[in-house]
Amino acid sequence: MNIQNSEKFYAQAQNFMPGGVNSPVRACRAVGRAPLFIDHAKGSKIYDVDGNEYIDYICSWGPNILGHANERVINAVTETCQRGLTFGACHSGEIELAKLIKKHFPSMEMLRLVNSGTEAVMSAIRAARGYTKRDKIVKFEGCYHGHSDGLLVKSGSGLLTNSIPDSAGVPKGYTDNTLLAKYNNKESVEKLFEEHGDDIACVIVEPCAANMGVVPPQEGFLRFLRDITLKYNSLLIFDEVITGFRLSIGGAQKYYNVKPDLTTLGKIVGGGMPLAVYGGKKEVMQCVAPLGSVYQAGTLSGNPVAVSAGIETLKILEENEAEIYTRLEKISLQLENAMQESGMNVNRVGSIMTVFFTNEKVKDYDTAKTADTARFAEYFRHMQDNGIYTAPSQFEAMFVSFAHTDEDIDKTINAIKSLE
Structure with missing residues (x-):
């Protein structure tokens, strides 16, 4: 996937902002990639300055429960x-x-x-x-x-x-x-x-x-x-x-x-x-x-x-409480099940979840730190290369929105299953 324009912007940004970012996790240092520079977003999709389309599971770190640009x-x-x-x-x-x-x-x-x-x-x-x-x-x-x-x-x-x-x-x-x-x-x-x-x-x-x-x-x-x-x-x-x-x-x-x-x-x-x-x-x-x-x-x-x-x-x-929260639970569960079937260790509550690359049951700070961050970085890059936009950190949440379609969920599940 071509992200040349994002890489150029990132090089420029480092001259003006610490690490080239205005919030540390955005720098993507833990996953070995340059951060994407986003041009626009709509619904469940986000689009970078190179014209790439991604299914967005960051949702601006949570607020976009209805999707982008409702x-x-x-x-x-x-x-x-x-x-x-x-x-x-x-x-x-x-x-x-x-x-x-x-x-x-x-x-x-x-x-x-x-x-x-x-x-x-x-x-x-x-x-x-x-x-x-x-x-x-x-x-x-x-x-x-x-x-x-x-x-x-x-x-x-x-x-x-x-x-x-x-x-x-x-x-x-x-x-x-x-x-x-x-x-x-x-x-x-x-x-x-x-x-x-x-x-x-x-x-x-x-x-x-x-x-x-x-x-x-x-x-x-x-x-x-x-x-x-x-x-x-x-x-x-x-x-x-x-x-x-x-x-x-x-x-x-x-x-x-x-x-x-x-x-x-x-x-x-x-x-x-x-x-x-x-x-x-x-x-x-x-x-x-x-x-x-x-x-x-x-x-x-x-x-x-x-x-x-x-x-x-x-x-x-x-106005749409039952419909929205029922839908969020349904599609979030589908993603959780796909991750578990692929041997991943998943914690989920409602429409937030994290996949941990550890054999430990993650129940606190100490067990969270047993996660293999190098393995997570591989997962992140695989998902991004398959058009899935996830948090560039093992220790952040994945957010599901009401705008995610059945097609989005199916594509995400296929990307999960194709991870070696």
């Missing part, structure tokens, strides 16, 4: 753009989006719109600390919650892909109050609470991990986290930046029937535009300025263009 979403954004890109002021769309979110995430009694998942998580943790008047937080190895200083400790996503255990530039003091537990390991959490329980403001977790590859919670794990945080008067934060509106219209908390104190949302909630949300119990959110002393602000927060994309996307999901 006509209703594009029309809503275009209409909004005609009235102005940003006001730095209040507008009624913020209320409409907040109502839609709260309807499907009733645990979010009050919420705040922000611009990125990193910002949402950073703000939620600050609110938890302000509310509890405690400093320490518990996070899990392999769970990625954005690149704020206090959370870059054994994170997943690009840090794991590029073998960076922590980040340079983060003073030790920023992580002194970050306690590390093992995902799906109750004992590791119990030990931290026994030692630091009175000082722990919150536990933050991806309710279904998706940044060390997809790793679902074991039976009872999320309920255990709910119980132990209640016991010690700490808050439970679900980072649903990826799982929100994807595992179900009510996210992972509806899917697993566990209610957190605070939730962060991103990806789908912005309909493809930069937008994220944090929110939860009213008494916690009332600690946030201007009502309380926890400060957080943003000039572009709740900007009308992103809000309009989010509103229209959530309306489509709401």
Whole structure:
């Protein structure tokens, strides 16, 4: 497959941006390829600057649950753009989006719109600390919650892909109050609470991990986290930046029937535009300025263009909930079955999945790291050469969209089966 123009653009980009990219995983260093430079996308397909067509299973890392350039979403954004890109002021769309979110995430009694998942998580943790008047937080190895200083400790996503255990530039003091537990390991959490329980403001977790590859919670794990945080008067934060509106219209908390104190949302909630949300119990959110002393602000927060994309996307999901989520489950299961029949080790929850090249059952950070990344790189290149666009990292998720057709699924299955 000819990608000469992408290679030329990449060579130019390295003169202007670190590694030639604006987000590390895009550099494709772990899979031995130059990154594709994308020209346009529609439905389930994405097209590079060399004119190659690919079936897209990155879906912009999750938000494109309806596929690319959905006509209703594009029309809503275009209409909004005609009235102005940003006001730095209040507008009624913020209320409409907040109502839609709260309807499907009733645990979010009050919420705040922000611009990125990193910002949402950073703000939620600050609110938890302000509310509890405690400093320490518990996070899990392999769970990625954005690149704020206090959370870059054994994170997943690009840090794991590029073998960076922590980040340079983060003073030790920023992580002194970050306690590390093992995902799906109750004992590791119990030990931290026994030692630091009175000082722990919150536990933050991806309710279904998706940044060390997809790793679902074991039976009872999320309920255990709910119980132990209640016991010690700490808050439970679900980072649903990826799982929100994807595992179900009510996210992972509806899917697993566990209610957190605070939730962060991103990806789908912005309909493809930069937008994220944090929110939860009213008494916690009332600690946030201007009502309380926890400060957080943003000039572009709740900007009308992103809000309009989010509103229209959530309306489509709401109006077609049964059809969309039933379809996503069906075609995702078909892909999982094909991978398993080909001897691959697959973790899947709903429309997100990861194939791991390891004989270990992947249930946590340690077992995820047993994956053969060289073998994954071969798989990635094979799929790309067969017109299938997947994440260039063993430790990222594969996303299925409602726009994927039966023909797309059949072509993908054939590519999987032809892998030697």
